[in-house]
Amino acid sequence: MSSLVGDRRVDAVVAGRARMVLWRDEGRSAEEVAVLAGVSRPTVNTWVRRYHDHGVPGLADRPRPGKPTEVPGSVRARILALTRMTPPEVTGLTHWSSREMAAYLASHENIRVSHNFIADLWRAHGLQPYRHGTFKFSRDPAFVDKVVDIVGLYLNPPDGAVVLCVDERTQVQALDRTQPLLPIDFDRIEKRTHDYVRHGTTNLFAALDAATGQVVARCFPKRRGSEFLAFMKTVAAAYPDRELHVVVDNLSTHTADEVKAWLVRHPRIVFHFTPTGSSWSNMVEIWFRIITRQAIRRGTFTSVVRLTRAINDYVTAWNTDAKPFVWTATPGEILAKVRWVHTEVRKLLTNNDK
Structure with a gap:
């Protein structure tokens, strides 16, 4: 059991x-x-x-009486196609869950299926979109050029230059988790969502050195172009007189006017933008997943100050024994996988339309 x-x-x-x-x-x-x-x-x-x-x-669930509901092949094909794509920006999601997809289909495409049906369909086709390793489509017209550029930095960085992977985690919550004491007063227990208390949020900015694994990180109460610029000044100060190639995504904070003006004044710092919907190409995302799992998700923080202190302590400990992440996939291998997935999805859509 x-x-x-x-x-x-x-x-x-x-x-x-x-x-x-x-x-x-x-x-x-x-x-x-x-x-x-x-x-x-x-x-x-x-x-x-x-x-x-x-x-x-x-x-296990017992078989339900009556004829099972038939789901058209076109609906199945649409679900499978969406699963292999990055969720639309309107969802605000980084990856699908069965419940989120069911809600999106109902509200945006007038398709009503249960989340259990979606989960069963994923299992039948070996799909796990909630796993970080699942590949996502990008709609970026410059996808190929950006993949070649960024992967080229990882595999063959310019001589004497530093490659940094930069991004931020917004609204990191300071949570004070509580547990009911025994004997339990059941009259006072309402919902499990009340088992914790929020004490505010912070925004974590981080820059991962692709060659060493070292991390520069800072927390800010807000996430705007001004905060991002302040963070980049901290990063630049940590690497004086070095040519910096910075991998970032296309967030508005990364392309704010004050950031562009600062880059003009500092030509030694060059931004390389990841393809839209392709956060997997930024290696700092690996580090964000690690710190979330090891230091944040199960932590108890009674204030933003305590949360920030815990993050800073984790970064200090990380840097004492930092090791780089090793990128192995070549641009050719990545683009070949993209072409194969596109071909398979087209086949699926064609077969279900017949």
Whole structure:
């Protein structure tokens, strides 16, 4: 039973039901398990009873009566095509979840399918858009030139120059996480979303040295062109008299007028813009994922000051033993993959239109 909880191949819903059974077997009451799982007490009792009656198979959904709803092939093709593309800018998403895609389809394309159907379709086609390794389409007309430029910097940097990967994480939250104490006062518990308290946010700017893995980072209360310029001045001061090639994306803060004017006055600093919707081409994104996982996501911060201090401490520790990330894919390999994916999607759309 415990193997179901930690196995990524197991449906998340089934894993949640298995977790309820395990908690009950540990001696927790149905009321306590209901609070931990965010469900009602009858729901807990139902899945515990089904497990005792039918074992692990009892945790799966039973077949529903009636003829299953037919989803047209064109809708399936549209879902698969969207899955392989970067979410539209209107969503504000970096990657799809089944629920977010279902909501987008309903509100923007008048397609109504359940998130469970989308998840099943992804499993049937081996797609995992929530995994960072999933490739995304870019609509940038200069995609090829930008990939060749940036990957060329990683694989063959100019002699004597420093290649820096720069980006920011906005609205990093200072959260004070709370846990109900036992015995639990169930009358005071409303929703699981109330298990933490927000104490404000900060904006984390970071520059990763592609050759050494060293990181320069600063936190700002706002994210505007002025804050980005202040950060870039800090970065430039850390590399005096060196030619700097800076990989950035096309955010408005990176192309503000004051930033452009500053670059004109400092010709030793050159910006290289990533293709639209291709954050994977900026290696600082790897570092952002690491600090989020290791220092931020599960942390408890009662103020923005404490959050900022934790980030600064992490950066200091990182730089004491920094190692570079190694980029191995050539521009030719990346572009060949893009052409292959485009071809497969066109085949899929053509077959489903017949």
